[in-house]
Amino acid sequence: MLFNSFAFALFLPVVFLLYWRVTKTLQQQNILLLIASYFFYGCWDWRFLFLLAFSTFLDFFTGLKIMNAPTRRNKQLWLWLSITINLGFLGFFKYYNFFVTSFAEAISNVGLHVNPWTLSVILPVGISFYTFHGLSYVFDIYRDRIKAERNFVEYALFVSFFPLLVAGPIERATHLLPQIKESRKFDYSKMVDGLRQILWGLFKKIIIADQSAQYVNLIFSDPSSFSGSTLVLGVIFFAFQIYGDFSGYSDIALGTARLFGIELLRNFAYPYFSRDIAEFWRRWHISLSSWFRDYLYIPLGGSKGGTWMKVRNTFIIFLVSGFWHGANWTFIVWGGLNAIYFMPLLLTNKNRDNLQIVAAGKTFPTLKELFSMLLTFGLTCFAWIFFRAKDMSHALAYIKHMFSRSLFSAPNFYSINDAKKTLLFILFFLIVEWMGREQPYAIARIGGVKRRYIRWLSYYAIIWVIINYSTKEQTFIYFQF
Structure with missing residues (x-):
């Protein structure tokens, strides 16, 4: 369902009226929004509701396991289970054909010929966004920034809230979950x-x-x-x-x-x-830029190391950001170009001017x-x-x-x-x-x-x-x- 469609023009007022006029408790409000969110997503392709539900349950379950794990090693095992499965699904649907064809082209350059086995798969709409929602949640639990959520409905709504489900912004549990858990009153x-x-x-x-x-x-x-x-x-x-x-x-x-x-x-x-380009990236797709900063750039060492580390980490961030946008070399080049634009600011310490x-x-x-x-x-x-x-x-x-x-x-x-x-x-x-x-x-x-x-x-x-x-x-x- 598109925001600019007649269907959404009918869907939104109905949900709004039910939400403020029919539901009586916070739990009822959250259940209504969760049902509406799954209906909203199912209007695109109901078959992928299973994937959304599985991703939601995976991170809800691993979040609890990470919080209750007796040792750091156990926490890491559950964290890596979530990362592997989440990125595995994302990689399969979004990047499988890219890697297969790129490998075949590389092999052909040395004189070997292979017939790549590609798949006709549909990219589930919003998979990059709700995958990052779930990953940020388990990362924050692992780092003891938040406690794991025990109410499945509230967590599921955090992942699938329909306004942000298919194209963001990429929310954080520290920001959205407290709002889901608090009583909400109508404000004209x-x-x-x-x-x-x-x-x-x-x-x-x-x-x-x-x-x-x-x-x-x-x-x-x-x-x-x-x-x-x-x-x-x-x-x-x-x-x-x-x-x-x-x-x-x-x-x-x-x-x-x-x-x-x-x-x-x-x-x-x-x-x-x-x-400048640094300012541009603080103002463009802010939720994604800050996500990569907090969960990739800073763990890699951020800007605390020497010049080489700062340059390396900056290129990693931009190249990964480019690749996140799509399985095509054009996106990687786009990311690399922005990294090159960023270099003079970084090397002269003017990236925060x-x-x-x-x-x-x-x-x-x-x-x-x-x-x-x-x-x-x-x-x-x-x-x-x-x-x-x-x-x-x-x-x-x-x-x-x-x-x-x-x-x-x-x-x-x-x-x-x-x-x-x-x-x-x-x-x-x-x-x-x-x-x-x-x-x-x-x-x-x-x-x-x-x-x-x-x-x-x-x-x-x-x-x-x-x-x-x-x-x-x-x-x-x-x-x-």
């Missing part, structure tokens, strides 16, 4: 705030992402047919497609959770206003800040080519044609006039995001406008644009990860 202001964030998320998805997608698909389908400047435009469209798509999903997820009295972790903080939002309390950035943002955006866009390309040859062909003599000509293709309208939407979107960059989401400030008619006029304007410029219902990009 939170409901309105949640609906407002959902509205902005739908605008990002339907108007920015989906409108941009049609030109991205056209231009990336055959880069040799377009001028270099048009290919640059295609990359810019993709930058806003993936940002509008994923941050839009996160906004809808956070807003939906707030309707039920639950606050999820923030996943985006205006990343395209970053002044920009911790606050740019031009805080000001209307405009300085020229230096503007240049830094444009440079960071340009580097990010170049890396996005590998993220979007179907394989390495496609990415290299795209770059080759982009840097041709036609780079300095005016972009031109048969639907260029329609694309100008989308560019105007993107410009409007950037202005709104800039004006609201110090808020949790861009239009949060509307809630503070005293004149009611101005608030409602703003909402109706956004709704009107969404209805009149919506295209065919499209899935979210991060469902494939």
